[in-house]
Amino acid sequence: MEMTLQSNVVQPLLTDRYQISMAYAYWKNGKHEQESTFDLFFRKNPFGGEYTLFAGLEECLKFVQNYKFQKPDIDYLHKILPNYTEEEFYDYLSTIDMTDIKIYAVPEGSVVFPQIPLLRVEGSILKAQLLETTLLTLINYASLVATNAARLREVAGPNTRLYEFGLRRAQGPDGGLSASKYCYLGGFHGTSNVLAGKLYGIPIEGNHIHSYVSAFQNLDELKIRVLPDRITGASCPFVESCEKYLDELGPILKISPNQTNKGELAAFISYAISFPSNFSALVDTYNVIQSGVPNFLAVALSLHECNYKAVGIRLDSGDLAYLSMKVRANLTEIARKFNIPYIEHMTIVANNNINEDTLISLEKQGHSINAFGIGRHLVTCEKQPALGCVYKLVELNGIPRIKVSHDIEKITIPGRKSLYRLYDSGGEAICDLMTRFDEPAPTANSRLLCQHPFSETKRAYVTPSSVKCMHRLYWANGNIQHPLQTWDEVRLYAEQQIKMLRKDHRRNLNPTPYKVSVSNSLYLFLHELWLSSVPISEFA
Amino acid sequence: MEMTLQSNVVQPLLTDRYQISMAYAYWKNGKHEQESTFDLFFRKNPFGGEYTLFAGLEECLKFVQNYKFQKPDIDYLHKILPNYTEEEFYDYLSTIDMTDIKIYAVPEGSVVFPQIPLLRVEGSILKAQLLETTLLTLINYASLVATNAARLREVAGPNTRLYEFGLRRAQGPDGGLSASKYCYLGGFHGTSNVLAGKLYGIPIEGNHIHSYVSAFQNLDELKIRVLPDRITGASCPFVESCEKYLDELGPILKISPNQTNKGELAAFISYAISFPSNFSALVDTYNVIQSGVPNFLAVALSLHECNYKAVGIRLDSGDLAYLSMKVRANLTEIARKFNIPYIEHMTIVANNNINEDTLISLEKQGHSINAFGIGRHLVTCEKQPALGCVYKLVELNGIPRIKVSHDIEKITIPGRKSLYRLYDSGGEAICDLMTRFDEPAPTANSRLLCQHPFSETKRAYVTPSSVKCMHRLYWANGNIQHPLQTWDEVRLYAEQQIKMLRKDHRRNLNPTPYKVSVSNSLYLFLHELWLSSVPISEFA
Structure with missing residues (x-):
């Protein structure tokens, strides 16, 4: 130490x-x-x-x-x-x-x-x-x-990743730091807490939240509209490409492309332009299935065209068992239709009131979640x-x-x-x-x-x-x-x-x-x- | 601020x-x-x-x-x-x-x-x-x-004093400090946390704990055996006086003076010699009624003889309603027998797993407690x-x-x-x-x-x-x-x-x-x- x-x-x-x-x-x-x-x-x-x-x-x-x-x-x-x-x-x-x-x-x-x-x-x-x-x-x-x-680690099983997201629910600043440090000791994979990452060398995680998504209203406001190809460096018309893929996705996902929220799409595009190799999207700001996932996939397919691989999605509300399986089904279908196998295996992160009991219940119901973020129940040790x-x-x-x-x-x-x-x-x-x-x-x-x-x-x-x-x-x-x-x-x-x-x-x-x-x-x-x-x- | x-x-x-x-x-x-x-x-x-x-x-x-x-x-x-x-x-x-x-x-x-x-x-x-x-x-x-x-304050009523005792149960150091600071804001009268006292000017409270009592074995080990009279400065034979009062208390309190724990009595005497104007005693290390209270009263009466006033007792376990009333009855009896009215009104402090529900239940049962120390339930906000x-x-x-x-x-x-x-x-x-x-x-x-x-x-x-x-x-x-x-x-x-x-x-x-x-x-x-x-x- x-x-x-x-x-x-x-x-x-x-x-x-x-x-x-x-x-x-x-x-x-x-x-x-x-x-x-x-x-x-x-x-x-x-x-x-x-x-x-x-x-x-x-x-x-x-x-x-x-x-x-x-x-x-x-x-x-x-x-x-x-x-x-x-x-x-x-x-x-x-x-x-x-x-x-x-x-x-x-x-x-x-x-x-x-x-x-x-x-x-x-x-x-x-x-x-x-x-x-x-x-x-x-x-x-x-x-x-x-x-x-350690108990959550035991319940989640060896293939699920666990992240501590509890800083804001801790008993003040070093309650939060202690939570990050000692949850890592207990088998968590990382934390959202940046200072804990700096002080203890713990991996840190996190992309964006609802505020980011609702900060965008439409595609017109995007100032950067192109993305350099990862390999060739050639400039891809990124916004255009996302719109094109969204249209293609409509009939496959049985959604109406013009009903996905365009502020959300703009947020995803801008985030992908900032982090093309590390793109993850929070998909539940408006409607996971009708808007979030189609918008995400439109961006993921465009990134693929520019030789980047998107990472996955995050769910922050709703029925996590049902939604995660529905999202996985969408990912699987798109992976096959576009012949891009890794899309099927993209990461689904979930965080919504997770504790020992909900983890056990999710295991019983079946789900497709790869990683959980746990905040309140973990850091306050509510039980x-x-x-x-x-x-x-x-x-x-x-x-x-x-x-x-x-x-x-x-x-x-x-x-x-x-x-x-x-x-x-x-x-x-x-x-x-x-x-x-x-x-x-x-x-x-x-x-x-x-x-x-x-x-x-x-x-x-x-x-x-x-x-x-x-x-x-x-x-x-x-x-x-x-x-x-x-x-x-x-x-x-x-x-x-x-x-x-x-x-x-x-x-x-x-x-x-x-x-x-x-x-x-x-x-x-x-x-x-x-x-x-x-x-x-x-x-x- | x-x-x-x-x-x-x-x-x-x-x-x-x-x-x-x-x-x-x-x-x-x-x-x-x-x-x-x-x-x-x-x-x-x-x-x-x-x-x-x-x-x-x-x-x-x-x-x-x-x-x-x-x-x-x-x-x-x-x-x-x-x-x-x-x-x-x-x-x-x-x-x-x-x-x-x-x-x-x-x-x-x-x-x-x-x-x-x-x-x-x-x-x-x-x-x-x-x-x-x-x-x-x-x-x-x-x-x-x-x-x-504030809720505990409301339940306890205006005549009961409340102290925050939760540092050790908080989420680390500044979880504990925050608890002290903000419980005072919510209407508590003070804290046991010394640093909180220093930083925020909050009154702090506390005397001794079981370790202090069990650190003494008998009266022989007391090195200081006299106490200067508060007014005259004349040296009173303090240990002797406590022994004498204990003998007098036996028949009145219906206890056998040689069965009170003499390590406990030694601890009380040494503490009174250190804090003659501020003497309080934790009376439940061995047996509240058979040992703690008689020992306390022997010391309190001796202090009175040297022109000091003892403050009161603290209960840290047991049935607080029953014990506090039994202790008050003892105090009342001794106050009358010795014609020292303030003894009847000495402070009884209690702390043992106190929360909103136990406060309400104590009010219903009746009790004689003047002040509560509250730790775990308060600082962890268990509810x-x-x-x-x-x-x-x-x-x-x-x-x-x-x-x-x-x-x-x-x-x-x-x-x-x-x-x-x-x-x-x-x-x-x-x-x-x-x-x-x-x-x-x-x-x-x-x-x-x-x-x-x-x-x-x-x-x-x-x-x-x-x-x-x-x-x-x-x-x-x-x-x-x-x-x-x-x-x-x-x-x-x-x-x-x-x-x-x-x-x-x-x-x-x-x-x-x-x-x-x-x-x-x-x-x-x-x-x-x-x-x-x-x-x-x-x-x-």
């Missing part, structure tokens, strides 16, 4: 107020340098699924690397903290950086599951605590939208707009800490832990296993007891063919410890990670739960600490 | 790819300087409501003010556009700014409705079109979340995570343009339009009225025919007591035309705007639709253009 532009708002003050209050209270009570361990994890996979793609790590590391309170930040804190706050605290804050913090994490793009620590942050409690909110902010949405993208990552203290001064709760799933698993993924002989993941940090690592081909963390009867013996330690040390001694990968490498890794997951864990509806287990030692330890932390109620 | 820090990612490349392609096509065909008018509007109020708060204007103006392609931007465009793109186009792009664009808008914080132009952008089509995506990105989420906040603002060409070279559609509500209202709000004698809004730009303005106390834009039978005569023109010229000649208001002024304006709306339009469930109408002249004009744009289908 290269370190790319990060929004200038990612800075130490981008945090919750209580982090500052707690920092002062730790400092005031001489507790601020106590050695702590925090786990960052979530409790439930999003979208009713059984897996999550982990994302946001690069941005976290960058934030930690640049962590520094500036003078105006300290001035602002002076204003908001009580006037009896000791001056030495501000002096202390001014000096801190994250040099002596350690961050272990699973690699960006990993498939991850509930309860497992995605990040383990170690170091003085004041500093480790100060990181909480910003790390969560950087990981929650990144992981959520990457997972959303579940937040991933509930949390950041919990699990050890202090070498003593494990637990947060108990009436809700079992809200109990934290105490202490520093190691995380392993166990694989079968086919290379598919069997389950994840957390152990106490000082336990020996599990080894391949040996029988392990894997227990559900909270339910004593749920347990199984597993003999893995291979075992992988999932945590790597990413940040220590003030430096990033791993050469970071390019974004394309991260994307490829994510794709491989998903493939290592059994298909029944990945399916859209009622997937099989993937098991996250703890070692027997961790199980006993967790339950002992849990019992000792809860007072026995007294009913009088 | 002051111009405050804007994320560095708000720049001309933060746009959709097709905007760049279209810019080239306009330029290549010599059409780029044609005078255009675009309307920015939405088609449906969010959350099943009947009003929307307009927000994001300040950021739009700032974006327009700074609009400039930088050298690296142009270099990047060279890479993505076809190699036959003419070099003069890049030269042209390098020179443009938004000096000769005009932007009319309704003031930030206005109550707005479907179909009405929130912004009217006038100028050369190439430039006005280039602004589309970024303006939408800046307005969509800002308006959505401000509206969400409807996107507002569908669009940006449509309505006039070109003085000729009105229309976008027709099979869906009536997707048809655009063509031409430059004026926008008026008509009020009754009580100062409440009756309806909005759009007219053609060259029509005379409607006047107070004269009878006007107001028509539904698409349905010929829906029309009414209105005799308004006052009429307000809603559009102001905000941007012209390269300058912001109005001195912008402070954010607190904008917030106050929004509050007044909501008050001018009849209560039945504002109610949570099945509100009365607010009418947006057109003048008879605009109605006739719209329908004539509409008919002439749609070809008559031919069934053979």
Whole structure:
């Protein structure tokens, strides 16, 4: 990963107020340098699924690397903290950086599951605590939208291309950028967002929209009326040629050539003159079948005569299953009548309120769409707009800490832990296993007891063919410890990670739960600490 | 409004790819300087409501003010556009700014409705079109979340304070900042987001969280054990005093003092020593009634003895109706027993999955909560995570343009339009009225025919007591035309705007639709253009 532009708002003050209050209270009570361990994890996979793609790590590391309170930040804190706050605290804050913090994490793009620590942050409690909110902010949405993208990728199948078109529906500028970046990670092919293309090297896509089409009224207004032949350079009478082909198309497509919208035709011609090798047309401004497609084909045939190949059409409204098949039928017919085979296979792009359910429904109905643009549902993650990552203290001064709760799933698993993924002989993941940090690592081909963390009867013996330690040390001694990968490498890794997951864990509806287990030692330890932390109620 | 820090990612490349392609096509065909008018509007109020708060204007103006392609931007465009793109186009792009664009808008914080132009952008089509995506990105989420906040404000009633706690659940860093800024606009009292406090002058709130409580194990570890009296400065034996009060509280609260969690008590004491005048405690880490509240009260009574007043408690889980009333009963009892009246009225803050429905349900059940912190539901706008603002060409070279559609509500209202709000004698809004730009303005106390834009039978005569023109010229000649208001002024304006709306339009469930109408002249004009744009289908 290269370190790319990060929004200038990612800075130490981008945090919750209580982090500052707690920092002062730790400092005031001489507790601020106590050695702590925090786990960052979530409790439930999003979208009713059984897996999550982990994302946001690069941005976290960058934030930690640049962590520094500036003078105006300290001035602002002076204003908001009580006037009896000791001056030495501000002096202390001014000096801190994250040099002596350690961050272990699973690699960006990993498939991850509930309860497992995605990040383990170690170091003085004041500093480790100060990181909480910003790390969560950087990981929650990144992981959520990457997972959303991966699920759409799974549903769309390998032959359909997917583009993220959601900038205008995102939560502001870098909500939009994050969407583009992390949807690409999740398997999308590109985005409409130009800045995302520039910053992250993601392919970008897009031609024109309805405004362009409705900006033209008729053919008279076209100032350029000729096009140089791609090979000979000879000037073709392009407008004339389009009119001629439109007349020829009438009887074949059973439409009346003089009823196609001539503003639309003018728009298509002008666009083709600008992008003769990359001509695509949005065909639904007036009427797809009566106007858009005939106008497009008239221009495509004229381009062919000048030795260019048009790319295809885009549908932005209407019944996408019906329209795409009808358009494909037209393309096929024209390809045969004019003996130009590639016309049959031109790209049909569609975007209109696409989500997982509409993709599944389109697959069932049958359609002829080659690529989808997805905006709102993708970037807002409408089905579940937040991933509930949390950041919990699990050890202090070498003593494990637990947060108990009436809700079992809200109990934290105490202490520093190691995380392993166990694989079968086919290379598919069997389950994840957390152990106490000082336990020996599990080894391949040996029988392990894997227990559900909270339910004593749920347990199984597993003999893995291979075992992988999932945590790597990413940040220590003030430096990033791993050469970071390019974004394309991260994307490829994510794709491989998903493939290592059994298909029944990945399916859209009622997937099989993937098991996250703890070692027997961790199980006993967790339950002992849990019992000792809860007072026995007294009913009088 | 002051111009405050804007994320560095708000720049001309933060746009959709097709905007760049279209810019080239306009330029290549010599059409780029044609005078255009675009309307920015939405088609449906969010959350099943009947009003929307307009927000994001300040950021739009700032974006327009700074609009400039930088050298690296142009270099990047060279890479993505076809190699036959003419070099003069890049030269042209390098020179443009938004000096000769005009932007009319309704003031930030206005109550707005479907179909009405929130912004009217006038100028050369190439430039006005280039602004589309970024303006939408800046307005969509800002308006959505401000509206969400206003609705929660309405439901919570005037005596309850509301705080935005959603940074970690937002779509990344400036999703979080936007949420804080625009929830304040919508009537929230503050945020937990420190950077939002610094940038926008919003009050910020927050004390400590569970990690702080679980970081303490027992009273022995407290290094500071005394507190200076607020008035005399004499050193009070604070830890001892807390222990003494806890023993006294046992029989009164019917709890066993040695069963309260002593790590929790240590955490509360250390926090009170750090913030003696601002002590609040999160009381649900172990058990609210058996542990949290008795520990809190022991500290509060000790503070009282040293002439400080504790502030209150916070609940982060459990049954908020039941617990808040139970806590209030405890506070009341202790206030009376110790004859310290303010204890009865201490603040109870609650935050646990709060949304419109839970607020309504809490009101019905009865509760004793003074303030709510709201995170996920507020910032993700879970009930409807996107507002569908669009940006449509309505006039070109003085000729009105229309976008027709099979869906009536997707048809655009063509031409430059004026926008008026008509009020009754009580100062409440009756309806909005759009007219053609060259029509005379409607006047107070004269009878006007107001028509539904698409349905010929829906029309009414209105005799308004006052009429307000809603559009102001905000941007012209390269300058912001109005001195912008402070954010607190904008917030106050929004509050007044909501008050001018009849209560039945504002109610949570099945509100009365607010009418947006057109003048008879605009109605006739719209329908004539509409008919002439749609070809008559031919069934053979």
